[in-house]
Amino acid sequence: MGATSNASPAPLNSALSSFPSLKALKFTTKQQELLIRVSALALIYVLAFVVRLFSVLRYESMIHEFDPYFNYRTTLFLTKNGFSEFWNWFDSESWYPLGRIIGGTLYPGLMVTAALIHRILHFFSFAVHIREVCVLTAPFFASNTTLVAYFFGKEIWDSGAGLVAAALIAICPGYISRSVAGSYDNEGVAIFALLLTFYLFVKAVNTGSLAWSLASAFGYFYMVSAWGGYVFIINLVPLYVLVLLVTGRYSMRLYVAYNCMYVVGMLLAMQIRFVGFQHVQSGEHMAAMGVFFLLQVFYFLDWVKYILNDIKLFHSFLRITLTCAITVGVLALSIGTASGYISPWTGRFYSLLDPTYAKDHIPIIASVSEHQPTAWSSFMFDFHILLFLFPAGLYFCFKRLSDATIFVVMYGLTSMYFAGVMVRLILVAAPAMCLVSSIAVSATVKNLSSLVRAKSKSPQGSGKPLSGSKAAAKASADQSLPFQKNGAIALLLGALYLLCRYAIHCTWVTSEAYSSPSIVLAARGHGGGRVIFDDYREAYYWLRQNTPPDAKVMSWWDYGYQITAMGNRTVIVDNNTWNNTHIATVGRAMSSYEHEAYEIMLSLDVNYVLVVFGGVTGYSSDDINKFLWMVRIGGGVFPVIKEPDYLVNGEFRVDKGAAPKMLNCLMYKLCYYRFGEMTTEYGKPPGYDRVRGVEIGNKDIKLEYLEEAFTTSNWIVRIYKVKPPKNRW
Amino acid sequence: MAKGTNDAKLLIQSLRKAYAATPTSLKIIDLYVVYAVATALIQVAYMAMVGSFPFNSFLSGVLSCVGTAVLAVCLRIQVNKDNKEFKDLPPERAFADFVLCNLVLHLVIMNFLG
Numbered sequence: 001m002g003a004t005s006n007a008s009p010a011p012l013n014s015a016l017s018s019f020p021s022l023k024a025l026k027f028t029t030k031q032q033e034l035l036i037r038v039s040a041l042a043l044i045y046v047l048a049f050v051v052r053l054f055s056v057l058r059y060e061s062m063i064h065e066f067d068p069y070f071n072y073r074t075t076l077f078l079t080k081n082g083f084s085e086f087w088n089w090f091d092s093e094s095w096y097p098l099g100r101i102i103g104g105t106l107y108p109g110l111m112v113t114a115a116l117i118h119r120i121l122h123f124f125s126f127a128v129h130i131r132e133v134c135v136l137t138a139p140f141f142a143s144n145t146t147l148v149a150y151f152f153g154k155e156i157w158d159s160g161a162g163l164v165a166a167a168l169i170a171i172c173p174g175y176i177s178r179s180v181a182g183s184y185d186n187e188g189v190a191i192f193a194l195l196l197t198f199y200l201f202v203k204a205v206n207t208g209s210l211a212w213s214l215a216s217a218f219g220y221f222y223m224v225s226a227w228g229g230y231v232f233i234i235n236l237v238p239l240y241v242l243v244l245l246v247t248g249r250y251s252m253r254l255y256v257a258y259n260c261m262y263v264v265g266m267l268l269a270m271q272i273r274f275v276g277f278q279h280v281q282s283g284e285h286m287a288a289m290g291v292f293f294l295l296q297v298f299y300f301l302d303w304v305k306y307i308l309n310d311i312k313l314f315h316s317f318l319r320i321t322l323t324c325a326i327t328v329g330v331l332a333l334s335i336g337t338a339s340g341y342i343s344p345w346t347g348r349f350y351s352l353l354d355p356t357y358a359k360d361h362i363p364i365i366a367s368v369s370e371h372q373p374t375a376w377s378s379f380m381f382d383f384h385i386l387l388f389l390f391p392a393g394l395y396f397c398f399k400r401l402s403d404a405t406i407f408v409v410m411y412g413l414t415s416m417y418f419a420g421v422m423v424r425l426i427l428v429a430a431p432a433m434c435l436v437s438s439i440a441v442s443a444t445v446k447n448l449s450s451l452v453r454a455k456s457k458s459p460q461g462s463g464k465p466l467s468g469s470k471a472a473a474k475a476s477a478d479q480s481l482p483f484q485k486n487g488a489i490a491l492l493l494g495a496l497y498l499l500c501r502y503a504i505h506c507t508w509v510t511s512e513a514y515s516s517p518s519i520v521l522a523a524r525g526h527g528g529g530r531v532i533f534d535d536y537r538e539a540y541y542w543l544r545q546n547t548p549p550d551a552k553v554m555s556w557w558d559y560g561y562q563i564t565a566m567g568n569r570t571v572i573v574d575n576n577t578w579n580n581t582h583i584a585t586v587g588r589a590m591s592s593y594e595h596e597a598y599e600i601m602l603s604l605d606v607n608y609v610l611v612v613f614g615g616v617t618g619y620s621s622d623d624i625n626k627f628l629w630m631v632r633i634g635g636g637v638f639p640v641i642k643e644p645d646y647l648v649n650g651e652f653r654v655d656k657g658a659a660p661k662m663l664n665c666l667m668y669k670l671c672y673y674r675f676g677e678m679t680t681e682y683g684k685p686p687g688y689d690r691v692r693g694v695e696i697g698n699k700d701i702k703l704e705y706l707e708e709a710f711t712t713s714n715w716i717v718r719i720y721k722v723k724p725p726k727n728r729w
Numbered sequence: 730m731a732k733g734t735n736d737a738k739l740l741i742q743s744l745r746k747a748y749a750a751t752p753t754s755l756k757i758i759d760l761y762v763v764y765a766v767a768t769a770l771i772q773v774a775y776m777a778m779v780g781s782f783p784f785n786s787f788l789s790g791v792l793s794c795v796g797t798a799v800l801a802v803c804l805r806i807q808v809n810k811d812n813k814e815f816k817d818l819p820p821e822r823a824f825a826d827f828v829l830c831n832l833v834l835h836l837v838i839m840n841f842l843g
Contacts, residue, residue, distance in 0.1 A: 210826035263796040307747040
């Protein structure tokens with residue numbers, strides 16, 4: 001580096017001197033390098049924010065999807081009523097008639113962060129509405145994540161790798177998918193907290209300072225407050241400590257870093273009511289505690305070995321202590337697990353270790369599309385060139401092993417395993433992929449450019465007159481070098497091309513796939529112009545304006561959060577899915593005949609029923625496509641609902657050949673009411689369902705206990721009013 | 730059998746001799762650690778007799794003892810002149826870190842005590 005730096009100031013200074021205003025500024029090389037680094041980071045920061053703004057520019061600044069609406073509603077409550085009310089909030093507007101203890105069943109990090117930003121902006125007299133703050137929280141934290149990635153990369157390799165890591169993660173589609181503007185969800189903030197915690201912990205292990213360890217405990221606290229995925233941290237860090245102990249790379253710094261982080265972090269984490277005492281009672285957190293005790297024993301033995309200079313005595317001491325420690329440990333663990341005090345791994349996390357578990361035992365977890373195993377196309381779509389740069393980076397990490405690189409390798413491998421099990425966890429793997437790949441890119445580019453630069457010395461060398469033997473030696477060395485230089489230039493251009501393709505791919509993916517609000521649908525009309533379907537919001541606002549304030553709405557759980565946030569009405573079940581029996585009751589009502597469903601609806605005080613139907617527009621995520629899940633979940637609790645009743649030869653049909661129970665169940669009637677008279681496509685008979693591609697079987701539907709209240713302009717959302725019971729005579 | 734007890738006696742003697750050689754400042758820290766762990770054990774014994782309600786109070790009591798013991802051990806590691814990794818660290822900085830971490834620990838404990 002020092003030898004080649006002489007070549008660089010000359011061209012730069014001449015370029016600078018060509019600008020008359022900059023003639024007075026003569027930067028040293030160090031200052032030039034700092035300027036380049038800072039400006040690159042600033043550009044990356046802005047890029048990470050801007051690339052996530054597609055949907056705001058195309059549609060409007062609104063909250064996307066389903067879960068963010070709940071987060072938005074709670075943030076609104078927090079800004080209006082203050083923290084104490086929020087922390088103790090019992091919500092009677094969802095899960096009627098059970099209600100939900102919101103204060104104790106959510107992760108408050110995201111809401112508190114957005115409310116804090118809102119308050120700071122108001123303090124500086126920027127009168128922004130809380131919705132704008134919520135929409136832009138995720139891109140803002142994505143920008144902050146790039147900064148953390150830079151420092152992390154600098155810690156594990158050098159500042160060049162840090163810059164590349166920041167650039168890669170700014171546009172990585174795996175991360176963008178959950179942090180676009182409008183996606184106001186826990187992951188937007190949680191990935192920042194995750195990377196921050198990991199960076200602070202690695203810094204603590206590298207420096208052995210209690211202050212950095214305390215900072216990582218605070219980072220862990222922020223992560224626990226933000227997302228349930230903190231379980232990954234509390235298991236990866238002990239695993240890392242274990243690996244270091246086993247490979248013999250342990251040191252005093254590790255003891256200081258892990259202990260302070262574990263004890264203070266655990267205490268801080270228990271302040272979140274939703275987490276509660278899980279750190280001492282749940283099986284998922286026992287690894288951390290086990291490693292904590294192991295560390296005490298291990299370092300105690302190490303200290304005894306140090307003060308006792310006699311090997312034989314130490315061996316006998318070792319034997320005694322080990323037998324005691326292992327006995328006590330095994331006893332405690334077995335008593336705890338057997339008596340049920342240490343709860344086993346919950347279904348959500350157990351299904352990560354055994355992917356087939358959810359399908360057989362917990363249909364609700366299996367039905368979520370984000371929980372499906374990942375296909376190769378998803379990996380390629382979300383990671384592009386990082387897929388092959390990751391193994392290359394692993395090679396470089398193993399070449400120069402240090403505590404920090406071991407950590408990054410472990411983070412990468414474990415997160416890749418989990419990303420393969422569940423699509424949603426590609427998000428957790430994205431920072432690891434970017435970090436490891438950045439090492440590969442940075443090391444390769446550095447080697448290649450040093451090869452290119454080394455050439456500039458030899459022409460000067462051969463120009464000077466030299467003694468015979470020296471000139472001959474230099475000449476022979478010259479001959480192998482020109483090909484090397486050309487090869488290096490070609491490889492550098494290749495690397496540049498790859499990185500350009502990556503940037504193009506990421507922008508295209510963001511624009512096409514990840515910027516859709518899901519609540520507003522767009523399609524191309526006949527003339528090529530854009531057609532917008534805003535049916536969801538139309539229906540929710542109809543509910544808000546045309547129903548009594550205490551009306552209760554029954555729908556499938558997907559739409560619960562949106563109905564409470566935008567329609568402002570009480571719902572029976574929503575996306576929290578904490579009560580499987582309640583959801584199964586709704587599923588049973590949707591799959592029963594109308595008179596049976598009416599009984600259930602009366603028992604739940606339902607006033608309105610909302611269904612989503614895509615047959616007119618070709619919108620395929622409608623309730624008929626979700627219907628089998630309703631049957632399965634309902635049948636899981638009420639054996640009277642049997643899935644084969646709705647299928648014909650194992651096939652799900654809605655046309656004339658469909659099962660009679662299917663043709664007369666409540667969901668079918670509500671979706672296809674009056675649809676038999678509708679012509680949806682030119683040349684097809686009336687009642688042609690564009691999603692299933694068939695003409696429906698039961699066109700002459702009569703509703704006895706419900707009446708149609710509202711159907712949106714494209715028939716996507718249909719609302720029915722439940723009639724009160726008839727008079728006695 | 731006799732060899733076993735002989736071994737144990739020899740072990741304890743050599744441990745005592747080696748420990749007597751450590752500096753006084755480190756011995757004070759060790760005493761503090763022993764005191765904290767003893768307090769934690771007393772609390773656990775009390776909980777075993779009386780029952781664990783309210784659990785958050787029990788946890789905060791035990792964890793404050795364990796936490797401060799662990800932090801004292803970290804301080805001992807950083808201040809011990811035999812540890813070559815920490816020879817650049819001034820003992821005042823180590824003590825300041827120790828005080829800061831203890832402060833945070835006890836603030837959280839006070840919130841958790843209920």
